[in-house]
Amino acid sequence: MKIAYFDCSSGVSGDMIMSALIDAGLSEKYLVGELKKLSIGKFTLKFTDIQKNGLHTKFAEISGGEQLREFSKIKKIIKKSKLRESIKQQGLKIYSKIAEAESKAHSIAAGKVHFHEIAEIDTVIDIFGAVIGLDALKIEKVYSSPFNLGRPAPATVEIIKGIPVYSTDDKNEFTTPTAAAIISTLAEKVGPIPEMKIEKTGMGAGTSDFEKPNILRVYIGSSDTAISPKNYFSTDEKILLETNIDDMDSRIFPYIMDKLFSNGAVDVWMTNIYSKKGRPGIILSVLAQIKDEKKLADIIFYETTTLGIRRYPTNRWTLTRKKDKIYKVAKLGNSLKQTTEYEDAVKIAKRTNIPLREIL
Numbered sequence: 001m002k003i004a005y006f007d008c009s010s011g012v013s014g015d016m017i018m019s020a021l022i023d024a025g026l027s028e029k030y031l032v033g034e035l036k037k038l039s040i041g042k043f044t045l046k047f048t049d050i051q052k053n054g055l056h057t058k059f060a061e062i063s064g065g066e067q068l069r070e071f072s073k074i075k076k077i078i079k080k081s082k083l084r085e086s087i088k089q090q091g092l093k094i095y096s097k098i099a100e101a102e103s104k105a106h107s108i109a110a111g112k113v114h115f116h117e118i119a120e121i122d123t124v125i126d127i128f129g130a131v132i133g134l135d136a137l138k139i140e141k142v143y144s145s146p147f148n149l150g151r152p153a154p155a156t157v158e159i160i161k162g163i164p165v166y167s168t169d170d171k172n173e174f175t176t177p178t179a180a181a182i183i184s185t186l187a188e189k190v191g192p193i194p195e196m197k198i199e200k201t202g203m204g205a206g207t208s209d210f211e212k213p214n215i216l217r218v219y220i221g222s223s224d225t226a227i228s229p230k231n232y233f234s235t236d237e238k239i240l241l242e243t244n245i246d247d248m249d250s251r252i253f254p255y256i257m258d259k260l261f262s263n264g265a266v267d268v269w270m271t272n273i274y275s276k277k278g279r280p281g282i283i284l285s286v287l288a289q290i291k292d293e294k295k296l297a298d299i300i301f302y303e304t305t306t307l308g309i310r311r312y313p314t315n316r317w318t319l320t321r322k323k324d325k326i327y328k329v330a331k332l333g334n335s336l337k338q339t340t341e342y343e344d345a346v347k348i349a350k351r352t353n354i355p356l357r358e359i360l
Helices: 014-023 028-035 071-080 085-106 121-136 154-159 177-186 250-262 290-303 342-352
Strands: 002-007 043-052 055-064 141-144 187-190 197-205 215-222 233-245 267-274 280-288 310-319 321-323 327-332 335-340
Touching: 014 028, 014 043, 014 055, 014 121, 014 177, 014 197, 014 215, 028 043, 028 121, 043 121, 043 197, 055 121, 071 085, 085 121, 085 154, 085 177, 121 177, 141 177, 154 177, 177 187, 233 290, 250 267, 250 280, 250 290, 280 290, 310 327, 335 342
Parallel strands: 002 141, 055 197, 141 187
Antiparallel strands: 002 215, 043 055, 197 215, 233 280, 233 310, 267 280, 321 327, 327 335
16 A cells, blocks of 8 residues: 655645655656636746755745635635546545635634635645645555644634644744645544655645744655555554552552543553662553543642653554453464453353452
8 A cells, every 4th residue: 555644843835745755756747737627817837956954845826816805706716627536525625625625713703704715825735745745646545643733723723623732932823724625634543653654755835934944754665564554553642641550548549540430541560679868669660542641640740649640642552452252362464362251251140150260
């Protein structure tokens, strides 16, 4: 399977996406020819080689074209174009996401909003340039790193809800609404780079100059079907919460562990340590779903003596599992791993009065 992964750690915009794909081997002539199937007036799209903080990148320059002000008109142009139907539908989906975000951000009905972001010809080219480019490179699945937002526009905040993000700058915009809509619509997953064999890379330059190079990098390659997550594995994003405790009654720990599990903790464990001043202590570790992090952190603060909790985003490879009446079964190739759930074994032992060791 051919896949593409976008590294958005230094920012991402629509033109940067196109430029990165051109640098990775997309034909500029083909891209321009396909974009001309949209009736958006005479425009010029040119990609040049530039140095960005000492790195070779491609830079997109767009000029001319019709300035589109109404979403209804944009939709008509897209639907009447000679582009393939699948490309039209993807482009419309991205446009709709931006339109809805602008509407919510400004508390105005979508039909009445003056869409600054989707008004310019650049945005039409950026959106369809990305869709056409990925299609031309025969990309079957798209993945992306979490977005480095910088100081996001209101519409960007609406678009990225539910997506992993962070910021290393509170003054400059790193992620534009157009780029956020393109990637969040097309990406299979936003997170760490998936297991892949990288065959090509490309870099697209942004217009800004930050301390970090304003560059979007794309990795294009293939996933190995022999160990494909679809076949045997699932990737698993979690948060690890940890705290050192050396001044609490040890009888409280089992109670806290049960409470954390009952509130959604994936795993809880304790490690003996020697803390500051040579005191024996415990590291309380809690593996959690991202959505449960705040709730579980509150429990740790409320139930223990700690004043601070460390947090680490983490990932797991887990075998795909299924459960029948008694066994939990996992498959790896032609090999099966089969175990009995402890709690189920206890229930059987109590019901039958057979020793637990025999049930297990």
